[in-house]
Amino acid sequence: MDSSDYYIPAVALWIGLAVKLPGLVRGWRDPLVRTVGLVIAVGGAGFFFAAPPTIAAVNRASGVANFSSPLVYSIISGFSASCLLLIVHWRGGPPAHVARVSRRWQAAYLLVTAALVALFALGDAPVDRLTDFDTYYATTPFIGEMIVLYLLAHMTAALVTTVMCWRWALHVQGWLRAGLWILVVGWLLNLAFSGLKLVAVVARWTGRDWSALSTDLAPLLSALSAPCATVGFLLPLVGPWLVSTRRAMRTYRRLGPLWRELGAASPRLPLAAPIPWHSPPYVRLTRREAGIQDGLSLVGPCLDDAVRTRARDAAEATGHTAAEAGHIGHAAMITAAVAATRGGTTPRPATVPGHARIEALRGTLPAVSDALRTSAIVAAVREATAGAATEAATEAAAEATPKSPTAPSTTPTSAPTAEPTSDRDPRSPQGSPGSAKRAAPPARHASRTAPSASPRHASSVTPASPANHTSRTPPTSPVEDGEKSST
Numbered sequence: 001m002d003s004s005d006y007y008i009p010a011v012a013l014w015i016g017l018a019v020k021l022p023g024l025v026r027g028w029r030d031p032l033v034r035t036v037g038l039v040i041a042v043g044g045a046g047f048f049f050a051a052p053p054t055i056a057a058v059n060r061a062s063g064v065a066n067f068s069s070p071l072v073y074s075i076i077s078g079f080s081a082s083c084l085l086l087i088v089h090w091r092g093g094p095p096a097h098v099a100r101v102s103r104r105w106q107a108a109y110l111l112v113t114a115a116l117v118a119l120f121a122l123g124d125a126p127v128d129r130l131t132d133f134d135t136y137y138a139t140t141p142f143i144g145e146m147i148v149l150y151l152l153a154h155m156t157a158a159l160v161t162t163v164m165c166w167r168w169a170l171h172v173q174g175w176l177r178a179g180l181w182i183l184v185v186g187w188l189l190n191l192a193f194s195g196l197k198l199v200a201v202v203a204r205w206t207g208r209d210w211s212a213l214s215t216d217l218a219p220l221l222s223a224l225s226a227p228c229a230t231v232g233f234l235l236p237l238v239g240p241w242l243v244s245t246r247r248a249m250r251t252y253r254r255l256g257p258l259w260r261e262l263g264a265a266s267p268r269l270p271l272a273a274p275i276p277w278h279s280p281p282y283v284r285l286t287r288r289e290a291g292i293q294d295g296l297s298l299v300g301p302c303l304d305d306a307v308r309t310r311a312r313d314a315a316e317a318t319g320h321t322a323a324e325a326g327h328i329g330h331a332a333m334i335t336a337a338v339a340a341t342r343g344g345t346t347p348r349p350a351t352v353p354g355h356a357r358i359e360a361l362r363g364t365l366p367a368v369s370d371a372l373r374t375s376a377i378v379a380a381v382r383e384a385t386a387g388a389a390t391e392a393a394t395e396a397a398a399e400a401t402p403k404s405p406t407a408p409s410t411t412p413t414s415a416p417t418a419e420p421t422s423d424r425d426p427r428s429p430q431g432s433p434g435s436a437k438r439a440a441p442p443a444r445h446a447s448r449t450a451p452s453a454s455p456r457h458a459s460s461v462t463p464a465s466p467a468n469h470t471s472r473t474p475p476t477s478p479v480e481d482g483e484k485s486s487t
């Protein structure tokens with residue numbers, strides 16, 4: 001195996017540890033959380049210190065030949081013990097039972113580690129062996145026993161963990177079950193790793209050289225087992241989080257059309273306060289849902305149940321299911337209410353939906369938002385209500401605009417009429433036949449005074465003198481008279 005075959009799993013495990021580090025810091029008092037961190041950290045350390053370049057560096061730094069061997073054996077034994085502790089805490093049970101079993105495994109592997117160090121100190125391994133230490137010193141007194149003790153301790157942990165995970169996986173479901181089966185695979189690979197090394201050692205006792213099993217095949221199985229163990233432990237913890245995050249992001253996107261629709265009811269006032277750009281998906285979803293609820297409260301007085309009923313009936317007539325038609329009806333009602341709120345109009349109280357209808361609407365917001373985006377019926381309601389709102393706003397603006405009288409026009413002295421131009425109806429164009437009729441009556445009415453203007457202009461009208469009317473020739477038609485008065 002190349003050095004990268006050791007360092008890549010080590011880096012992968014430590015990256016997983018870095019990802020879990022914030023959670024480990026927050027929940028350090030939890031034994032399960034501490035054990036998860038210990039498994040990942042020690043597993044990465046085992047691969048790092050088992051790499052041949054690291055072995056050579058440690059041996060040089062310590063000044064003791066093969067000093068890395070008891071160090072690596074102790075780290076791997078600690079990894080085995082931490083995995084057993086993790087399974088014990090993970091499965092749970094009475095606290096006293098869990099504590100008692102944990103103490104027993106800890107004591108056993110502490111004794112194993114102490115024995116490994118003692119046997120190495122008693123033995124003699126003067127020649128540095130970077131890759132085949134197990135088979136090279138398999139027959140050396142005390143060193144051979146140290147190797148067998150390490151392999152048996154590792155095989156025991158692998159076998160016990162495999163059996164515990166197998167039995168537990170038969171009684172659970174979901175992400176936990178998937179993680180346990182992956183752990184079973186990982187620990188079966190660990191069991192094969194120790195078994196191959198033990199076979200190579202026994203072969204060395206009998207005078208055979210099967211060192212390839214220990215130096216080539218066994219490390220490959222160990223490299224495969226490390227990711228399986230890491231994924232198996234993390235999957236039940238990370239899997240539900242991934243699912244909930246994906247669901248939150250999907251719901252957040254689905255609520256977008258409804259969020260924008262309600263936001264148009266009050267463009268100057270946002271539905272919710274801004275949040276940091278790095279906020280997690282569930283925080284974004286909570287903000288959007290709260291803003292939509294506030295928006296529904298804003299347009300609540302303008303919700304017209306008659307609009308909902310007509311849109312629902314139209315949707316059912318076009319082949320939609322009852323549920324789909326209900327969502328389209330709610331979407332159309334919201335669209336009309338937004339336009340009414342923006343235009344300042346409110347429907348009759350009898351058409352406002354009841355509390356039960358509003359609560360039903362709040363419970364189907366994603367589906368209603370989908371209807372806002374896809375339904376042609378809702379689009380037609382939006383176009384119609386937008387046009388009505390624009391017309392109403394135009395009329396309101398026209399009524400609110402103050403009307404100022406225009407300056408009177410200059411007329412010749414020979415003009416037969418004394419009525420000022422301000423007496424014309426402001427809604428009639430200047431010089432129209434209607435205004436001519438009101439400006440100067442025919443001469444045959446010379447015995448009468450000029451008729452008064454409309455009430456709103458009564459104060460500006462000056463009656464015409466009869467002499468002025470008798471000294472002129474009556475016009476042949478009202479139109480001609482109007483033309484003369486307008487000159």
